[in-house]
Amino acid sequence: MDLGRDAPRRFFNWLYWSINLGAVFSLLVGSFIQQNISFLVGYSIPVGCVGLAFFVFLFASPVFISKPPTGSQVSSMLKLALQNCCPWKWTLWGLPKALEGLAVPEHHSALLCWSKYPQPGPSHEEDIANFRVLMKILPVMVTLVPYWMVYFQMQSTYVLQGLHLHIPNIFPADPFPEAWLLLANVVVVLILVPLKDHLIDPFLLGWGLLPSALQKMALGMFFGFTSVIVAGVLEMERLQYISHNETVSQLIGKDLYYAAPLSIWWQIPQYLLIGISEIFASIPGLEFAYSEAPRSMQGAIMGIFFCLSGVGSLLGSSLVALLSLPGGWMYCPEDFGNINNCQMDRYFFLLAGIQAVTATLFIWIARRYERARQGLSVQTCSSRDRG
Numbered sequence: 001m002d003l004g005r006d007a008p009r010r011f012f013n014w015l016y017w018s019i020n021l022g023a024v025f026s027l028l029v030g031s032f033i034q035q036n037i038s039f040l041v042g043y044s045i046p047v048g049c050v051g052l053a054f055f056v057f058l059f060a061s062p063v064f065i066s067k068p069p070t071g072s073q074v075s076s077m078l079k080l081a082l083q084n085c086c087p088w089k090w091t092l093w094g095l096p097k098a099l100e101g102l103a104v105p106e107h108h109s110a111l112l113c114w115s116k117y118p119q120p121g122p123s124h125e126e127d128i129a130n131f132r133v134l135m136k137i138l139p140v141m142v143t144l145v146p147y148w149m150v151y152f153q154m155q156s157t158y159v160l161q162g163l164h165l166h167i168p169n170i171f172p173a174d175p176f177p178e179a180w181l182l183l184a185n186v187v188v189v190l191i192l193v194p195l196k197d198h199l200i201d202p203f204l205l206g207w208g209l210l211p212s213a214l215q216k217m218a219l220g221m222f223f224g225f226t227s228v229i230v231a232g233v234l235e236m237e238r239l240q241y242i243s244h245n246e247t248v249s250q251l252i253g254k255d256l257y258y259a260a261p262l263s264i265w266w267q268i269p270q271y272l273l274i275g276i277s278e279i280f281a282s283i284p285g286l287e288f289a290y291s292e293a294p295r296s297m298q299g300a301i302m303g304i305f306f307c308l309s310g311v312g313s314l315l316g317s318s319l320v321a322l323l324s325l326p327g328g329w330m331y332c333p334e335d336f337g338n339i340n341n342c343q344m345d346r347y348f349f350l351l352a353g354i355q356a357v358t359a360t361l362f363i364w365i366a367r368r369y370e371r372a373r374q375g376l377s378v379q380t381c382s383s384r385d386r387g
Helices: 004-036 039-063 073-085 087-092 106-111 124-142 145-155 157-163 178-206 213-243 264-292 295-323 344-386
Strands: 248-252 255-263
Touching: 004 039, 004 178, 004 264, 073 124, 124 264, 124 295, 124 344, 145 157, 145 178, 145 213, 145 264, 145 295, 145 344, 157 178, 157 213, 157 264, 157 344, 178 264, 213 255, 213 264, 213 344, 255 264, 264 295, 295 344
Parallel strands: none
Antiparallel strands: 248 255
């Protein structure tokens, strides 16, 4: 309450910091046990942690501030969307026509009430206002989907690329876990979030230079773009060694990989860049979804934000599956997971192109959103002055 409008920004900073603190334990302990001792034992550790967290959550629930449910905003928004897009269907279904006395703009006449009986929760007028806000927020979050396609490469193709680079033996018998490269991403977040929260943001705020959440998200997309470009350049260099039959064999777990003699440490820049992109895209994205949502729809819009991040991951996997078909850049039928005969560099550059195009679209949408918001603020202030 004391932080005022800065509360969401600071809360999501530290929420994300806590998530990455858990990732340190998972990567250091879990991945080492999974690779060098037993995958099942290593996997059971996070399962146990989730179970423990679940019971802690249940036992702590009496101290939470909770409100009883008052209707579903999701179903209300879906009904409004259908009524707005397909008004003829509502007429065929025999649903009531618009109430004549309701004071709404003419172009929103299709968004009128479908029931004459009072419903629990927000009024119909509030539902219409919420629907308009949702229609403004949704394009912003949808254009963030290609960023998630790039982001989740960190846990998929970046790992696959690392398995085909030379991994040094820092332990007597075993190479260090390849998943430890993700620590570069995590450490960046753990260092920069406190620095940003305590030093950088207050300094910029004092000079009136603190960028908006949308401006930070655009910057995050740029860092995501540079990360996947760096990965593509590294993959081009790796394939040069493979084309000259310069490989080293390395046993990781129970699988033998024929890797290029390039050190895996060359992957650190792409992990660092994706970590920086998280700070500017993911954290402000959470802040934007929470702060811009109407109060009665904060949970629903936060859910949409997380859903779209999953959509980005699914699209990235689908694109890999499509390119793995005969004739595709990732088609390697003789050995599933062996990328030495693939063109994964082209996949990275394709992702970079998709990110560049959608980042340009995002900037255009974000500018329109901020102009509309500023115009609404000026209008509100003028109304207050006249009052």
